[in-house]
Amino acid sequence: MSPECVIGVDLGGTKLLAGVVDSDLNVHHRVHRMVRGLGQRELLDMAVEAVEEARASTTSEVAAVGFGIPCLIDQRRGMATMAVNLPLRDVPFRDLMAERLGLPVEVDNDGNVAALAEWRAGAAQGATDVVLLTIGTGIGGGLIVNGAPCRGAIGAGAELGHITIDLDGPPCQGHCPNNGCLETLASGTALAREGRRIAGEQPDSAVGRAFADGREITGALITELAHDGDAAAIEALTLIGTNLGIGIASYLNVFNPDVVVIGGGVIAAGELLLAPARAEAVRRALPTMSAHAQIVPAQFGTEAGLVGAAALALENVANGVR
Amino acid sequence: MSPECVIGVDLGGTKLLAGVVDSDLNVHHRVHRMVRGLGQRELLDMAVEAVEEARASTTSEVAAVGFGIPCLIDQRRGMATMAVNLPLRDVPFRDLMAERLGLPVEVDNDGNVAALAEWRAGAAQGATDVVLLTIGTGIGGGLIVNGAPCRGAIGAGAELGHITIDLDGPPCQGHCPNNGCLETLASGTALAREGRRIAGEQPDSAVGRAFADGREITGALITELAHDGDAAAIEALTLIGTNLGIGIASYLNVFNPDVVVIGGGVIAAGELLLAPARAEAVRRALPTMSAHAQIVPAQFGTEAGLVGAAALALENVANGVR
Numbered sequence: 356m357s358p359e360c361v362i363g364v365d366l367g368g369t370k371l372l373a374g375v376v377d378s379d380l381n382v383h384h385r386v387h388r389m390v391r392g393l394g395q396r397e398l399l400d401m402a403v404e405a406v407e408e409a410r411a412s413t414t415s416e417v418a419a420v421g422f423g424i425p426c427l428i429d430q431r432r433g434m435a436t437m438a439v440n441l442p443l444r445d446v447p448f449r450d451l452m453a454e455r456l457g458l459p460v461e462v463d464n465d466g467n468v469a470a471l472a473e474w475r476a477g478a479a480q481g482a483t484d485v486v487l488l489t490i491g492t493g494i495g496g497g498l499i500v501n502g503a504p505c506r507g508a509i510g511a512g513a514e515l516g517h518i519t520i521d522l523d524g525p526p527c528q529g530h531c532p533n534n535g536c537l538e539t540l541a542s543g544t545a546l547a548r549e550g551r552r553i554a555g556e557q558p559d560s561a562v563g564r565a566f567a568d569g570r571e572i573t574g575a576l577i578t579e580l581a582h583d584g585d586a587a588a589i590e591a592l593t594l595i596g597t598n599l600g601i602g603i604a605s606y607l608n609v610f611n612p613d614v615v616v617i618g619g620g621v622i623a624a625g626e627l628l629l630a631p632a633r634a635e636a637v638r639r640a641l642p643t644m645s646a647h648a649q650i651v652p653a654q655f656g657t658e659a660g661l662v663g664a665a666a667l668a669l670e671n672v673a674n675g676v677r
Numbered sequence: 678m679s680p681e682c683v684i685g686v687d688l689g690g691t692k693l694l695a696g697v698v699d700s701d702l703n704v705h706h707r708v709h710r711m712v713r714g715l716g717q718r719e720l721l722d723m724a725v726e727a728v729e730e731a732r733a734s735t736t737s738e739v740a741a742v743g744f745g746i747p748c749l750i751d752q753r754r755g756m757a758t759m760a761v762n763l764p765l766r767d768v769p770f771r772d773l774m775a776e777r778l779g780l781p782v783e784v785d786n787d788g789n790v791a792a793l794a795e796w797r798a799g800a801a802q803g804a805t806d807v808v809l810l811t812i813g814t815g816i817g818g819g820l821i822v823n824g825a826p827c828r829g830a831i832g833a834g835a836e837l838g839h840i841t842i843d844l845d846g847p848p849c850q851g852h853c854p855n856n857g858c859l860e861t862l863a864s865g866t867a868l869a870r871e872g873r874r875i876a877g878e879q880p881d882s883a884v885g886r887a888f889a890d891g892r893e894i895t896g897a898l899i900t901e902l903a904h905d906g907d908a909a910a911i912e913a914l915t916l917i918g919t920n921l922g923i924g925i926a927s928y929l930n931v932f933n934p935d936v937v938v939i940g941g942g943v944i945a946a947g948e949l950l951l952a953p954a955r956a957e958a959v960r961r962a963l964p965t966m967s968a969h970a971q972i973v974p975a976q977f978g979t980e981a982g983l984v985g986a987a988a989l990a991l992e993n994v995a996n997g998v999r
Contacts, residue, residue, distance in 0.1 A: 507933020518927035533961040605840035611829020639855040
């Protein structure tokens, strides 16, 4: 390991994953914690403790700490403004952590740090313009524009799941007041909903039998049954992939990106999701845009947040920020 | 006038407007030409001639020429790739003009140059993140991101009229293969279409009587009748403004801009368009985003393209590009 390193922390709604990361973005000394059910104070205490444990595990000097959080961030003050799955609201996260850890701290949205990971060391290396979508319970996003992360005026941007694709569509979730968002029609939650509907319509399919047996119809189960060849499960994934392609087409026309990276849990479906997404994106986007862009799966899986948070910390060490 | 100036050229589908512009973006010595019906060679000859006329009208040294064109641009080679309303297809516009004029030439999409004008000297001065929508026959767009113009990987981006807002909506026009684009539901063309529908439904309204009298129901006529207080004309503008607000909400969530600037011919309707657009944007966008952003009319009217093209030329003089 190089003499100087950083600590990256993926603080998710279910668990925390921290790691000591060198300047080549290799991860050493991982630390795990469970998060669910904690209050705000306990959550912050636990994050400090996890970073201290990671720091104690290395002989290298830790130069900075980066956090990726599924939360709206106000970068002007490093505030964690509003989160759906974490007890964080209007917390001055960056300064609070910097004071408790005695180290420079950076914080960003989980989608933004995942985009940073893919751009620096993953599926979008060498690109100047990148759109990243993470398809999980919801849809998160991250943007690289003109060769730099794009976070908007106060750092709250790139909420790429929250564009309307169906003006009369179903209501969105959490703190989003919209209806017909991409998230409502192409997330893991949408996949499970469509899977249940198709299971009811096709009781003899594998999905239908699982439903009749009382199994919970999740995105993960549908993906598993689709990989096993169940036509009904494939139909559900094709529908979600097609909806995803509608959103991708809009982003191709807006950003003219080199690459669209699809990550998150639902990308476990691989080409069963991506092939219909690509077909729909090409059908809808301006030909100049779709001819230029690649639509590819994320390279980092469960460590995208950790690596991206470390990349964030490394960038700001390099820039001499704070 | 300062000793050094540039020439800005707005090369539209109907007419060309050129002007000598100083470093404070004041316009001197305007030149007009009609464009409609010209072939590609005649169009290029006429553009050269108009620039030469403007150049001859000033004693200042002309440092560069900027063009704004309603066309997909490939900035890697300064190519005019594809236009709906002009006979330009795969023309190496920048280099061809530079050679014929003997001056440095820059070229960009008309939406991008309008955004540059509003950002440098209009409604978006001082902002770092700007979304501009021009509502005319179609919907054009321009973006300032992180304090710089955002054109995408090959310079063809910011096609902000071409995001899907209604996945089953009407087919789009020109070279766009999509259906349910923002452009199909919130442009001047959409306003005229909805005006005709409402005229048929409400024959006693002013719009209905104009329709019965055989007048052509255009966006301009509807705007005029709405300003006179006709409820049916106001209804048509409210519908188009509401649809516009759906698109604005998506752009608030994606870009977290300081300001959304609405220009183009349809903005003659003023608050009759903007008030319903703002209301719908606030109803749909994440509250953090709508709380930060202003939604305002463009400051430049018919000279946005000319001034923006000049700003483009001035930027590249300042940067020492080409």
